[in-house]
Amino acid sequence: MSPQRKRRATGALQRLPIWMTGIALGTSLLMIIGLIGLIMARGLGTFWPAPLWEITLKDGKSYLGLVHHVEAIPHQADAQGRPVRRTLYRIGNRELYGADFVWVNHADIVSRQRPADTVSIERLEWGPFYGFLAEVNTPAQMARGDSRLLWQSLRREIPVAHRRARKIRHMEKSVIGNINYSIESHRLALRKLQLRKPASAGSMEPERRRHEDAIAALQARYETIAQELQHLRAEDGAYQVVLKDIGGKARELPISSLVRVHRPNQLSFPGRVAVYASRLQEFVFGQPREANSEGGVAPAIFGTVMMTLIMSLAVMPLGVLAALYLHEYAKQGAIVSIVRIAVNNLAGVPSIVFGVFGLGFFCYLIGGTIDQLFFPERLPTPTFGGGAILWASLTLALLTVPVVIVSTEEALAAVPNGVREASLACGATKFQTIWRVVLPAAIPGILTGTILAMARGAGEVAPLMITGVVKLAPDLPVDHFAPFVHLDRKFMHLGFHIYDVGFQSPNVEASKAMVYMTTLLLLGIVVCLNLTAMQIRGRLREQFRGAEV
Amino acid sequence: MFTRPMLASTRPSITINRPPRGTEAGVALGDARMKTAMAIQQLNLWYGKSQAIKQVSMEIPERRVTALIGPSGCGKSTLIRCLNRLNELVEGVRIEGGVLLYGQNIFDPSVDVIDLRKRVGMVFQKSNPFPKSIYENVAYGLRVDGEHRRGVLDQVVETSLKRAALWDEVKDRLHANALRLSGGQQQRLCIARAIAIEPEVLLLDEPCSALDPIATGKIEELLYALKERYTIAIVTHNMQQAARVSDFTGFLLMGELIEFGQTEKLFTTPRDPRTEAYITGRFG
Numbered sequence: 001m002s003p004q005r006k007r008r009a010t011g012a013l014q015r016l017p018i019w020m021t022g023i024a025l026g027t028s029l030l031m032i033i034g035l036i037g038l039i040m041a042r043g044l045g046t047f048w049p050a051p052l053w054e055i056t057l058k059d060g061k062s063y064l065g066l067v068h069h070v071e072a073i074p075h076q077a078d079a080q081g082r083p084v085r086r087t088l089y090r091i092g093n094r095e096l097y098g099a100d101f102v103w104v105n106h107a108d109i110v111s112r113q114r115p116a117d118t119v120s121i122e123r124l125e126w127g128p129f130y131g132f133l134a135e136v137n138t139p140a141q142m143a144r145g146d147s148r149l150l151w152q153s154l155r156r157e158i159p160v161a162h163r164r165a166r167k168i169r170h171m172e173k174s175v176i177g178n179i180n181y182s183i184e185s186h187r188l189a190l191r192k193l194q195l196r197k198p199a200s201a202g203s204m205e206p207e208r209r210r211h212e213d214a215i216a217a218l219q220a221r222y223e224t225i226a227q228e229l230q231h232l233r234a235e236d237g238a239y240q241v242v243l244k245d246i247g248g249k250a251r252e253l254p255i256s257s258l259v260r261v262h263r264p265n266q267l268s269f270p271g272r273v274a275v276y277a278s279r280l281q282e283f284v285f286g287q288p289r290e291a292n293s294e295g296g297v298a299p300a301i302f303g304t305v306m307m308t309l310i311m312s313l314a315v316m317p318l319g320v321l322a323a324l325y326l327h328e329y330a331k332q333g334a335i336v337s338i339v340r341i342a343v344n345n346l347a348g349v350p351s352i353v354f355g356v357f358g359l360g361f362f363c364y365l366i367g368g369t370i371d372q373l374f375f376p377e378r379l380p381t382p383t384f385g386g387g388a389i390l391w392a393s394l395t396l397a398l399l400t401v402p403v404v405i406v407s408t409e410e411a412l413a414a415v416p417n418g419v420r421e422a423s424l425a426c427g428a429t430k431f432q433t434i435w436r437v438v439l440p441a442a443i444p445g446i447l448t449g450t451i452l453a454m455a456r457g458a459g460e461v462a463p464l465m466i467t468g469v470v471k472l473a474p475d476l477p478v479d480h481f482a483p484f485v486h487l488d489r490k491f492m493h494l495g496f497h498i499y500d501v502g503f504q505s506p507n508v509e510a511s512k513a514m515v516y517m518t519t520l521l522l523l524g525i526v527v528c529l530n531l532t533a534m535q536i537r538g539r540l541r542e543q544f545r546g547a548e549v
Numbered sequence: 550m551f552t553r554p555m556l557a558s559t560r561p562s563i564t565i566n567r568p569p570r571g572t573e574a575g576v577a578l579g580d581a582r583m584k585t586a587m588a589i590q591q592l593n594l595w596y597g598k599s600q601a602i603k604q605v606s607m608e609i610p611e612r613r614v615t616a617l618i619g620p621s622g623c624g625k626s627t628l629i630r631c632l633n634r635l636n637e638l639v640e641g642v643r644i645e646g647g648v649l650l651y652g653q654n655i656f657d658p659s660v661d662v663i664d665l666r667k668r669v670g671m672v673f674q675k676s677n678p679f680p681k682s683i684y685e686n687v688a689y690g691l692r693v694d695g696e697h698r699r700g701v702l703d704q705v706v707e708t709s710l711k712r713a714a715l716w717d718e719v720k721d722r723l724h725a726n727a728l729r730l731s732g733g734q735q736q737r738l739c740i741a742r743a744i745a746i747e748p749e750v751l752l753l754d755e756p757c758s759a760l761d762p763i764a765t766g767k768i769e770e771l772l773y774a775l776k777e778r779y780t781i782a783i784v785t786h787n788m789q790q791a792a793r794v795s796d797f798t799g800f801l802l803m804g805e806l807i808e809f810g811q812t813e814k815l816f817t818t819p820r821d822p823r824t825e826a827y828i829t830g831r832f833g
């Protein structure tokens with residue numbers, strides 16, 4: 001080898017590590033950006049109002065729908081050798097056609113147009129309806145014929161109808177809910193009285209009477225309100241809209257059941273933006289509809305954030321105390337090393353195992369005992385003895401505690417021994433030294449651990465499925481009934497929501513969009529939680545950073 | 550020049566034959582006006598199997614500056630850290646012998662180590678302010694002692710900082726982070742922190758090792774002033790410094806106290822050839 005070539009060869013050899021590390025970083029970045037990009041592209045696009053196409057086929061059938069997906073049919077080509085393509089149209093109107101979607105071969109299409117007066121209707125049941133307005137019937141008038149006038153009167157009627165629906169919902173949920181809650185409390189009080197020793201039965205008679213009277217009064221009130229409700233419902237039923245699909249089949253719907261209507265083929269750009277914003281707003285702040293495949297995810301957002309916070313509140317002290325013992329108090333030796341290795345390996349245990357443990361230990365053992373001791377009157381209905389947001393959070397705390405322990409230990413090790421000695425030399429006890437000097441200096445590191453734990457915990461699903469997450473929770477874990485925070489309630493969670501909507505839903509194709517959006521949202525929440533914690537950490541770090549000399 | 554083999558061969562004869570240095574020191578301190586604050590009696594210390602302090606006996610007189618000199622690694626820090634029982638925190642340490650603080654053995658089980666450390670304050674070789682404000686650093690000793698009255702704390706912080714000659718430089722930013730001070734200021738802050746709890750004895754382990762001559766000068770002046778109130782034991786590498794600030798000096802070599810006496814005498818007419826070799830710069 002000539003010296004020059006040799007030099008070049010060693011030069012390349014020297015650059016090899018740079019190349020390797022660079023490629024590794026690039027690959028990781030590509031995968032992350034790809035994942036997030038896919039989720040964003042699929043998720044954010046879904047709320048944009050697309051045009052409605054009317055397609056007529058060679059066999060005379062016609063459809064009205066929006067383009068969902070275009071693909072080439074595998075192993076098929078036309079005479080010129082070009083691939084044959086087909087489109088999946090979302091045609092809605094599930095109650096009329098049975099399915100929401102239809103495949104159309106491009107070769108079969110005779111004509112394709114965008115009729116101006118089509119309406120797209122999102123409603124409380126049966127998915128979207130694509131078609132035309134036929135009649136708008138109210139007690140005051142019966143409008144039919146001219147589509148523009150019909151549209152105007154429908155637009156006028158919808159806010160009024162929503163107000164009626166809100167009133168009905170308020171009666172159903174709040175008023176009747178409150179009555180039910182009071183009846184239930186009195187019933188439980190009665191049961192508690194029964195469970196006490198029969199010896200004192202006589203002295204309890206007045207109290208028993210009091211509860212029974214209260215229940216009777218409440219029931220009477222319930223009757224009147226139920227009647228009022230019936231009346232309201234009947235009134236609401238008088239407002240109807242008649243729709244026609246592309247084939248002319250009619251469908252009558254109460255106006256109050258329409259969530260959102262628009263005419264996609266006439267929408268201006270600001271109009272589209274408004275529809276998009278309204279859908280996004282419903283998604284983030286609204287309640288789920290139609291087996292979670294539509295509507296909002298607000299309860300799941302709430303559940304996720306609350307669970308993550310409870311988990312952090314539990315995992316931080318637990319992990320920090322454990323790490324303090326390991327690092328500051330325990331005599332360093334073989335046993336401590338074994339404990340440390342065991343803790344590190346705990347992070348590798350499959351999360352479902354933690355779930356099973358949580359179910360057995362927290363729900364059944366601890367929760368069951370709590371029920372026996374404090375809520376015997378509710379048995380056999382479990383209070384804490386089943387899945388609950390508290391148990392789910394604690395299970396996740398257990399799952400993520402190794403992360404906190406490891407990073408806390410590292411943070412403690414980074415606190416210079418000099419300040420410990422200085423504190424002791426000032427006459428501080430060991431505990432004072434740890435509490436006043438070591439811990440404050442280690443807090444940024446501890447927060448790093450908590451951030452990692454939060455990120456891991458917020459995305460975890462498997463252990464939650466058996467310790468308290470449900471598909472649809474009737475009530476939030478926080479409400480206006482004392483004690484306001486109900487840690488014994490089951491809750492909804494974005495991660496489980498993704499699983500449920502994406503894989504358990506009867507209408508997978510229609511709920512795909514929800515899956516992507518929910519994923520995006522979960523990602524966003526994790527990022528937000530992390531940013532908050534990082535903000536706090538940054539501020540604390542600033543406090544402890546000095547101009548080193 | 551001393552070489553390792555030679556020292557090794559002389560070591561047994563020294564430890565066995567020579568009478569404890571403390572008696573000699575006692576002679577040196579035989580002045581009736583001087584009280585002994587701390588007395589080290591035949592102290593031995595092992596880090597695991599290796600012995601770092603060998604049969605050291607000496608006395609630290611009250612309201613005087615006592616210096617410890619010796620080459621790096623000879624055990625000066627180890628010895629001074631025995632005086633407030635800070636060495637006990639090191640794992641695998643074994644101590645034999647005694648240290649008396651006004652006649653009471655500090656290793657006695659009845660002695661509360663927290664109490665001891667309040668009576669024997671310490672400033673370390675590496676300045677180690679807490680990552681807290683200047684104010685909180687100085688107030689720390691009082692706070693852990695349960696003092697919370699703002700007025701008392703303010704008063705103590707001010708006088709301590711004044712005594713440590715730092716007040717003028719920091720009085721406008723008492724609540725700034727102590728880690729932003731310069732190295733010399735940090736060291737004076739550590740001194741202020743140590744004297745805030747009014748210890749009887751102040752131990753200083755090479756307080757000037759990281760400082761420039763001006764900062765060193767300030768600290769030396771400070772020691773001179775502090776001598777009025779406190780008993781001071783200072784470890785130093787710097788012979789001029791020992792000569793300037795101290796009244797008594799002990800020369801430590803490989804864990805043994807080779808010579809101890811009045812600074813003037815030790816530097817002008819050393820009795821041991823090894824002391825002479827060291828102070829004339831031929832060794833260490």
Ligand SMILES: Nc1ncnc2c1ncn2[C@@H]1O[C@H](COP(=O)(O)OP(=O)(O)OP(=O)(O)O)[C@@H](O)[C@H]1O
Binds near residue numbers: 601621628639
């Ligand atoms: N924690 C420890 N564990 C084991 N050996 C130690 C420990 N601390 C000090 N030693 C050893 O004890 C001997 C004396 O150390 P010491 O720190 O007292 O020296 P020094 O005189 O203060 O040196 P310097 O002037 O460099 O500060 C050294 O040989 C050192 O290696």
Ligand SMILES: [Mg+2]
Binds near residue numbers: 626674
């Ligand atoms: Mg030292």
